[in-house]
Amino acid sequence: MNDKQQLYDYWGVDYRVKRAKRLTEEEKELSKYCEKGKVLDIGCGGMKCHPNCIGVDIHEDSVAEIKADCTNLNMFKDEEVDAIVSSHTLEHMPDFISVLKEWKRVLKVGGIMAIAVPDGEKKPKYIIKNSHKVNLGLGTLRMVFKYLLGMKIIRLENIKKNNPNKFVALIVAVKR
Numbered sequence: 324m325n326d327k328q329q330l331y332d333y334w335g336v337d338y339r340v341k342r343a344k345r346l347t348e349e350e351k352e353l354s355k356y357c358e359k360g361k362v363l364d365i366g367c368g369g370m371k372c373h374p375n376c377i378g379v380d381i382h383e384d385s386v387a388e389i390k391a392d393c394t395n396l397n398m399f400k401d402e403e404v405d406a407i408v409s410s411h412t413l414e415h416m417p418d419f420i421s422v423l424k425e426w427k428r429v430l431k432v433g434g435i436m437a438i439a440v441p442d443g444e445k446k447p448k449y450i451i452k453n454s455h456k457v458n459l460g461l462g463t464l465r466m467v468f469k470y471l472l473g474m475k476i477i478r479l480e481n482i483k484k485n486n487p488n489k490f491v492a493l494i495v496a497v498k499r
Contacts, residue, residue, distance in 0.1 A: 349439035349482045353408040356437045360405025365393045366412030399429040406435040414440045417456040430498045442490035464494040
């Protein structure tokens with residue numbers, strides 16, 4: 324069995340590009356950090372949040388230039404990229420801290436990491452939705468980015484959604 328099939332089996336769902344061709348509010352926010360330099364959009368799916376991004380996604384049907392597992396970015400050298408953005412990907416990673424450390428490895432000093440996830444602290448039932456492996460929220464993200472990763476947080480807030488029952492946590496941090 325190939326790695327992609329194992330991930331599909333593990334996640335319990337096949338995420339092959341089933342989304343509208345317009346950006347969500349959180350992707351619009353992430354796109355602000357994509358305008359300059361070498362930027363990775365990890366887990367981009369059917370649409371990258373900005374044309375300047377290099378898409379990284381495991382799914383063959385994605386628009387990503389690099390079809391690979393985002394837990395191992397060995398195709399990039401240490402401190403090679405200027406920014407990393409990711410929307411609704413990190414919550415699917417059971418060992419999300421190792422994943423963030425790998426993403427930080429390829430990020431240049433002074434580079435930006437901007438991530439949007441469902442806020443599982445505000446709505447704990449997110450853990451049972453869409454094969455989520457961890458519930459992340461503003462408090463957890465703050466602790467992980469500040470203390471475990473040693474990054475400087477420049478933005479930490481909930482993104483407004485059209486649906487008042489949905490909550491998205493956004494963190495933007497700089498590698499020191």
